[in-house]
Amino acid sequence: MKCVNTIAVLTLVAMAPWCAPAASAQDAPSQTFSGPYYSGEGDVEYVQLLDIARRMFTADPEFQNLTMLYMPSWNGLVEGPTWGAWWIQNSYGTTYCALPFFEEPFVTFLQNSHDLWFSQMGDGQRKGYKDWVAPDGCLCDAASPGWIVYKQGDGRTDIHDWGMEFTAAGVLMQSELLLISRDAKAIAHYVPLLERSANFIETRRDPSNNLFLAGPAGNLLAPSYAGWKKPDGSYDKAYLTGLSITYIAALDRLIEVEKLAGAADKAALYAERRDRAREGLKLLTTDEGYFIKSLDPDGTKHGVYGAAKHGYFEASPNHDAIAFRVVDDAQAAKIYDKIASIPLLRRHDIIIANEPGLDDMYEEPTSWLWQHGTWVNGGHWSTCEARMIMGYYRLGKYEDARRSMKHMMTFARDFRLDNPLVDFGNAVYQPKEMTNLCYDSLGPMAALIRGLFEYVYKADALTVYPHIPSGITRLEQKFPIRFGTKLLYFTTTGQGPVTAVNVNGKAWTAFDGQAIRLAYDQLPDTAFVDVALGGAALGAVSSKPPKRAVALLDQDALAQALKMSGTNTLPLRIGADSQGGNKFVGKIWQVRIYEEALTAEQLKTARREPLPLPADALKPICAWTFEYGESGHFKNWVGQNFALKMEGSVKSVGYAIDPEPGFDWIRGCANFTGHGWLETPHNAKLSLANRGSIFLVVTADEGFQMSARLVDKIPVGSDNGYLLDIGADRKLRLITCSGTLSTDVAIPAEKMTTVAATWDAAGDLRIYIDGKCVASRPCEPQPGVALVKRVTSLAKTLEAKGLGETYEGRHAQLAADAVTAIVDRQRLIADGKITPIEDSRRAAADQLYVDTAMKICQGFERVMNAYKEASEPEKANVYGLWTQTE
Structure with missing residues (x-):
């Protein structure tokens, strides 16, 4: 634990949570690894990969991380430095997998980003990008303040359908967020919006077969899907498999949210709709058990692997059916077997969109963008990889997940977390940028974490499926998983099926060999869930990790940390x-x-x-x-x-x-x-x-x-x-x-x-x-120094007054963590403990840290300015403290 001088006129900076040594497996004692987020025994390489994955969602001094995607103008997250909006498809895998371990301020940041979609959703009147007026309930491809794209915005947009599967995925993510947070006020606000979106999707159901019609670019990886090419050469709607699967998964969650809202009638209605949609899936399933991409009204199938026409394998609906438990274990195994039988589908250890190339797009695959292996035709999308990793964990394919994470680390260590990845997942999309970072790219890291215990949220309980990689004989997860206002910490001992469970040292009996059911009303506010596997003895009762210490930087040290070159490589x-x-x-x-x-x-x-x-x-x-x-x-x-x-x-x-x-x-x-x-x-x-x-x-x-x-x-x-x-x-x-x-x-x-x-x-x-x-x-x-000093000083004040765990306290604390990351990075590079990237790009990488700290503080200042006229006592109180802070 480091210590920083605590002299008189000082600026608060929190100790970075990563402060345990970033040791490699060979640095640690044999068969044991202990990091800030995970410790364990056995397969220490895997434990360390888990630890690194979690670090990338904090202000980490070594790796690009989520804090670098903060956007002050909407106090939320942004897709990336070169992508000034919030996309549904791109955020899908990362958000779903990260939601259980997101805490404040990231919960608020994410909700504010979702609000870009829901506050501007189609209503039959609002004009969006290109003056498109979307039907009521339609969500979007992407949105930013005052700007929303109701269809996929690239390609032949004149023939594109509305964002059908985008809408379904948006419903799924927001419903999952509400299920985890269990906030009654938020549920009351968002349920009517979610219902409108669900009703919009229902307008595309064909009652004769319970399939859903979507036109060109109505899929998630749009515009790879062209719909039905009719004999006259025009394009029309076809039955899109991904829309059925994503809608079923979304309804699974919306049903539970309706139960939380006390709307049993609505829950029953959506359950009936979901069950009928499941019946329709039979028409989209091959004899081998995997799903085709789409079915034309004339009976033509797209995505039957090896067929003379349209004979490719479409990855997205298949890995999503496994990840979201749309299919049972037996069919999930069949789908995986098909994936494993097509080596080129994962030629670089991460999955691509399809293999071989598409022969049914409305564009010929002759240009760089449309050719196989670049973009939506066989490129790699880490939002999809996240869902694929969830599938790996469900089926016990832990080595597949390890290989995926190790491949992504080659980009992470070089500050090249770009998306999509071209050359079938082996190169960045924007090589001329000095560094690359996209929210998508954090999806595999989030999935590596969520997949360990899977976390299936219901209105009354959380079901946990331990999927502990072979070779890990003891594992401690040192950060909390959210379930309403309750915080859950997990440890496991042994290998194999679940054989015993303790919660806070007391025996818990609601489990079988595969899963543990944690009823919300029976859980303590802080629950330490210790799991014995394969007959192993339960470990010692876990305890909550100590609260992070607070360190202080003097004015000169703060100014040095925030020193900017005044130059950048932007156009x-x-x-x-x-x-x-x-x-x-x-x-x-x-x-x-x-x-x-x-x-x-x-x-x-x-x-x-x-x-x-x-x-x-x-x-x-x-x-x-x-x-x-x-x-x-x-x-x-x-x-x-x-x-x-x-x-x-x-x-x-x-x-x-x-x-x-x-x-x-x-x-x-x-x-x-x-x-x-x-x-x-x-x-x-x-x-x-x-x-x-x-x-x-x-x-x-x-x-x-x-x-x-x-x-x-x-x-x-x-x-x-x-x-x-x-x-x-x-x-x-x-x-x-x-x-x-x-x-x-x-x-x-x-x-x-x-x-x-x-x-x-x-x-x-x-x-x-x-x-x-x-x-x-x-x-x-250095005009920003005074603002950073003020924000980080308020963090200490809020902590002292018992407000450190509020959104405002956590946002201010994040600013302090971001400054600490700058200082620690400089020290670790000087000590030779971090290998910096090549000299020509090092300044740009280092500057990211300064820019991040400044943005977090500027966003906090915007929030405080908005609190000036706040009527809520809590906000008024924080604003009063802000006015007293220098």
């Missing part, structure tokens, strides 16, 4: 943030970037200068106009580099009428509709860490309703770079690593306006509108 974007969010709506007529902080006089001169610039003009790094583009690019008028590329929908509009007074040198604009942006790749000249200027001519739309980026080269939630954005009130904000500056003055709507922002680390931050300085302040070195 420079116009009209969107680094994750493709906060898109601008309006017109931009010209943009210039200077490597100096221009004076007011220089800016006035720039405002009058046409492009190309006169020979004696002060030259910017970049200068772009938008009257026309060539091959989707706009050239830089002052050099060969830095051409801007169009991403999404941005239109070049020539200026055919008389310009507004003072802008006769402008001939066109880029029209931003909120569906695209412009960008140029990273270059060191664009870093502008210490000083720089942004100059642009912009017209903001009258109906503009949300904040948006004008110019952005900064990670979302970070100060490590620079951005200039515009709020819903059309006021401006400049963020740099030398401070933040906002205006009290708004730019006019529907009027061409010159806007400029300058910064000099040795001087001031300034914002100009039409040549007039409307805001300024001195630059501040």
